Every structure is written in structure tokens, then in C-alpha cells.
Amino acid sequence: MLPMIRFAYVMAIRRAVSGWRLEAVLFGGILLAVTLMASSVIFFDLLSNAPSS
Incomplete structure (x- = not known):
């Protein structure tokens, strides 16, 4: 079995x-x-936490 794995x-x-x-x-x-x-998740998380004007 080991020779087959090595091959x-x-x-x-x-x-x-x-x-x-x-x-x-x-x-x-x-x-x-x-x-x-990953950057889109971080960006949308920041947008959801941003204060609205």
C-alpha cells in the first residue's frame, strides 16, 4: 500500500x-x-454601522 501512495x-x-x-x-x-x-463583507458591515444623516 505504501508504494502506491508514494507513486x-x-x-x-x-x-x-x-x-x-x-x-x-x-x-x-x-x-x-x-x-x-472578504472586503465586501467588511465594507457592508461598516455601512450598516454608519450613522445615517
Whole structure:
């Protein structure tokens, strides 16, 4: 069982290294999406707590 897990690990590493550009773009996109979602929650929370004029 251990050799099969080791083989799967090596294959996953090889695949990630071969497609590093795609991995970098996906990571950047996910990071941007999470940042936008978090900032919108903070912004709307501040708006709801702001005094109305």
C-alpha cells in the first residue's frame, strides 16, 4: 500500500511542476476572489454601522 501512495505523491508533484503556470494563475484568481469577498463583507458591515444623516 505504501508504494502506491508514494507513486501517487510523485505523480502529483510531477503534474504540478509541469503545469506551474496554470497553477499560479489559478492561485492568483482564487486569492483575488477571496480578497474581494472578504472586503465586501467588511465594507457592508461598516455601512450598516454608519450613522445615517
